[in-house]
Amino acid sequence: MKFKRHLVSAALVAGFGCFALGAQAVTLRVANQGDALGMDPHSLNESLQLSVLGNVYEPLVTRGRDYKLTPALATEWTQTSPTTWRFKLRKGVTFHDGTPFTADDVIFSYERAKGEGSDMKSYVGQIKEVKRIDDHTVDFVLNAPFPILPELFTQWHMMSKKWCETNQATRPVDRRKGIENAASFRANGTGPYRLRERQPGVRTSFVRNGNYWGMIDGNVDEVIFTPIGNDATRVAALLSGEVDVMEPVPVQDVDRVKNNPKLKVLQGPELRVIFLGMDQKRDELLFSNVKGKNPFKDKRVRQAFYQAIDIEGIKTRVMRGAATPRATLLAPQIRGYAPDLEKRLPYDVEAAKKLMAEAGYPNGFEVKMNCPNDRYVNDSAICQAVAANLAKINVKINLEAETKATYFPKILSRNTSFYMLGWTPSTVDAHNVLYPIMSTPGEGGRGQFNLGSYSNARVDELTAKVASETDDKKRNEMIHEALKIHQDEIGHIPLHQQALNWGAKKNVELVQWPDNGMPWKYVVVKP
Template identity: 70%
Template sequence: MSATALFVALSAVGVVASAQTVRIANQGDALSMDPHSLNETLQLSVTGNVYEPLVGRNKDLSLTPMLATSWKQTSPTVWRFELRKGVQFHDGTPFTADDVVFSLARTQVEGSDMKSYTNDFKEVRKIDSHTVEIETKTPFPILPDVLSLVYIMSKKWCETNQATVPVDRRKGVENTASFKANGTGPFRVRERQPNVRTVFTRNGSYWGKIEGNVTEVVFTPIGNDATRVAALLSGEVDVMEPVPVQDIDRVNSSANTRAVTGPELRTIFLGMDQKRDELLYSNVKGKNPFKDKRVRQAFYQAIDIKGIKKTVMRGASNPSAQLVGPGINGFQPEMKRLPYDVEAAKKLMAEAGYPNGFEVSMNCPNDRYVNDGRICQTVAANLSRINVKINLQAETKGTYFPKVLRRDTSFYMLGWTPATYDAHNVMNAIMRCVDDKGAGQFNLGAYCNPKVDELTLKVQAETDKNKRNAYIKEAFDLHAADVGHIPLHQQALAWGVNKKVKLVQLADNFMYFKWISLP
């Protein structure tokens, strides 16, 4: 955002500000108001104030009734949900079972980024106006957890506005649901200016209790770290995230602001195209070096993860050996990273037939994760030690995500927070072989081990905790032995908050407006 545009946006914030207006800044914007178009934390966090799932989360991340008041398993493959009565969408339309059947089907169509949540659904049935049944292809005891980020839309509104299918971020297509919203949540969208500001107002006819006293939220993307920090310190915004790690002490030393920090459940990792016979973006012709495990392992062992923690993250990261971190059910604390060893990496490259390395492009966002651009620059420098020349393409997430999600990439960075707080989520979305139903939807390099697929289905169906954890361990061990992806670290959360603001920071980095209060 230019200085002029920022001044205009913040001036507008000042005009609408009142005692119950909270002004929030983020390094990026939600790319759409459509809750099914992008499975990304910021987008789902923002739209999660407007739309709601059947089953939600409490402040301790435990499950809580939302649009469903109760649920039970009636057979190993069938769950019955009793829906909340008397709920209205923001346009006054009553919420019914038809909206649930429609919304869950909408997550499975072309363009949906939420397929991996519902890919094992066999049928969603309306029993009566406020009862639905979900039948799954195999037993699915963690189904309520899986539904916590699948938001319900109005069937009537979507049909009226030609928005029956989600926008496809890979193709750049937009529809009414991209810019307007009609949920059941505690806040409504009053104004939407993509990449400038979005204004939310309290839903006066909300069915539930809104604990906070905020009546209006002005959300402004400010991509420049220094500008975002300055806006917080000057009082132009009340909340911002992330606080750059180098500015946490500065924010805490101010009389009016504080940094709210904590561990995040997100794991940052690198992926490689392991499917194509020839990489799209490399000087190696006629073959794909990433199909060779020795090359993948060489890349892994050439990355100085402790150096990244010290110099780039300033200690605010936890190096990881797997795609989930502490706090996720199924985390394996005994797993160790492959050692950082440049000489061993060079030897592996030579054994694989690349003693002089090769060139490859790397896709990386520069406004999505903490220090993402700098991490990728450091990885590129590390890999130069084994004669790999990285052509780094760091860009805003608005162009980065569409590119990598259509698999137009050879080597990329991604971050992942399991929405279910369970290892099955990452196994199903990232470690499974890719199909057209949603399995492996974010396995962008098409890693594939049929044994991992088999174990994923066992983890999904198993109710015995010890057996289930043994399956998870076996799958993670196989994935690590394959070097299916290169795990980097879990980043730490840091929100900058004016001391007059009370809010709740969750380990999944969701920010719910209903829990924000001002004096």
Template identity: 70%
Template sequence: MKMKTSLLSTALLLALATGASAQTVRVANQGDALSMDPHSLNESLQLSVTGNVYEPLVGRAKDLSLAPALATSWKQTSPTVWRFELRKGVQFHDGTPFTADDVIFSFQRVAGEGSDLKSNVNDIKEVRKVNDLTVDIETKAPFPILPNQLTTTYILSKKWCETNQATRPVDRRKGIENAASFRANGTGPFRLRERQPNVRTTFVRNGNYWGTIDGNAQEVIYTPIGNDATRVAALLSGEIDVMEPVPVQDIERINASPAAQVLQGPELRTIFLGMDQKRDELLYSSVKGKNPFKDKRVRQAFYQAIDVDGIQKTVMRGAAKPTALMVGPGVNGFVPELNKRLPFDADGAKKLLAEAGYPSGFEVTMNCPNDRYVNDARICQTVAANLARIGVKINLAAETKGTYFPKILRRDTSFYLLGWTPSTYDAHDALNALMACPDDKGAGQFNLGAYCNPKVDQLIRTIQSEVNQPKRSAMIKEAFELHTADIGHLPLHQQALAWGTSRKVTLTQRADNYMPFKWISIKK
């Protein structure tokens, strides 16, 4: 078995070296983008990779402030209408001019069947064309943070999608593919040259890009390397130039290397556990005829049985910050005084389970990715061991995100681990996507356990339209208080960023874990 692994690693490193040339940057990640369709999965790695090819109306600068992208300016013309002036002279990679028609088409596509980004646009009533380079976006109610909401809503070519039968997004839940899965035609600083899913994706610099490309990378070869040791070895040997994430146990070794280093910083992502709170009987449990997660005492027992400080120390080796909230510091609306966890108390958890009618515990399947978050599978293994102490047997189903995400997005789960970074850097994003009662318009789209509190829903609707900041902050606090009291989810921690880079490479590490290739330079 060791010999097979070694041979595989050698073959992989040889493949990485093939085609490397001047100003080629080789990037490795533990997982792959699951599709080139930017509307198919609302996941930061997916959006980071496709965001080099496609662009939104409003982007982000290196400091995460809003920056003009395909729109040069925006303003409110009424409480519910925003006018966006579009950039002149922009072309898609196939030479087709970018116009208002592409914006209208893309917003309809994001809101339509198969899209995984409906929560980005569920508060939009209509997108109207004023002229070829101006659009009005009308919201259902005043929405003062609309520009923040649009930074991951990428624009596609209407003509290209119609020609290639890709007018609907790739539906990851159903396994439906189309031309946008493997090909791409954006306006961004890089073009897609070659796509080999789970093997290699090659991007080349767009010579007709409308904007400035600060870096010198002419070609970026992106390769998924799931094995931590292989990924680290590739960096230390110089076979790759950038990798993420760096396993926490290898940070010191990489920093001690003369050829590589680790860039570390805080990340806005919160890692949490969710539970099916809707079905009358769980899909994957030994309990029949009822759903134990509908009982707050069971949810609290799970919460207090998990030793998050132990996870921080032994699994994350200090590269995590335990949390009691679904958003972390750096997100607008974070409430420090609410960030106090219930105590770790296995004995108290046992009593709660007994009071709920489960004195001997029960069995339940837990879904977990093993190649998406930092030490995700080890976190789930530790959670399972913690819960075993109170009589809960976890049947752990850890799998690659390529099968994990489609499964949980179908809500084919009883208990799951997920991570979330608010793309708006505002608490409303997490409230709307994770804590709102799910509907068919995009609210609660990632509330996969269907937690539901009508008072929280009312607050979310009011928060999105409130322009008075003190009032808005007070309502965000109230919504978090209600969700915390309900134990709607089980927040664990905010993980820290750790990217490994060659000492020849300079790049920008943002707290949202996006990696724009246009900011990467390499010395040869």
């Protein structure tokens, strides 16, 4: 069954009851360039979606104000053997519909997250089985030792087994196939905020959960989230006072917002690295005028594309300095970052032309490039700059820039030849790049976001060893080797680490996480 353009009012939200906003209620109005594409926390592994839904649903382990690990729906966790972790669950927690949270919900959420249609398989891919010890204790039995398991859980949210079964939502909403269910537009979490009204692409409102088990440090009673795709319109909404917070602030408007006496800009480096991927598996590209072969299987072509891109020009002219070029897919804040690999191949059009000629493409070729226009900072402008750069080596880019609502289902289905993606390792660890992005696609979410199917057996072997290695020195050496192989083979083309720019009224206090998460429970709106 499909559900389209649903409006969910407070009276319809699974019998959650009414939430009356008093005369002194505090409302936070948030605008973003894009929308959360649904209310299902297992349907799309995308930062905005997870940031919004992280206020409604909760994981076993979360991050605090300082972004350090802290208990959430689990109060403690210990390793009882090299391949078994025991988690004690928090007692007295109820979902928004009043159903108690128990071990059965954890087991259900595991099966759902690893199942068909899930975009969260890589978060549970290390798990062999989940054993119920009692109502509030579960054992995670792993395929192999995995010492950073708690960090992997911070984006895996718990759902109610009873609610999903009652509402025919036992399987995740499948963005790739366009399959939707009740979880597309309704929500039943344990978090500090509850969904009140959902109008996809227009606005979504949330209200404080009066039965929340934990502390809500902020004073916000209601959050109204509005997608405003046009940069100028979004800035105008902030300047006029129509919204209280918005992101991202377009790089060209940062100074304008900063200079407004009623506004401020929250800035910081994001953990995300933006990169380009290429189909390296098919014998013939889906979207190219080259027939009978795949030019991206030739490293010389991949390197030519890399060296034809003027990364400093993109940094200066497109990003207005709000980006740091990267030579690997890891930001410096990530465990396992290798500073000695931080040297990009030089921008050299003539060298790129020579490589293309050596590969048999002296006159270039045509290829379609897929790009979002409402996901990353200046994403479509970056892709336009890349297209202009590649034209210098006679490559004609047929650029298809579109909203992420259609972009992600397309590229996640691997219906692409050349694409842009950004990645933030939620574990703040290199394994969360090696496993989902650089590994050969396989079971358990391995290579789930390696959309061009780059494959190297040694990288796969090292990734498996990194997962279980407890000696930091040995582990970092293996990470370094894997990164070096991937870099030398031009497995992907790294571009830059983007900067965070949020605009807000000066009377609004926010916590800005480096993964671009916005936890509403910490927001304080002063009179």
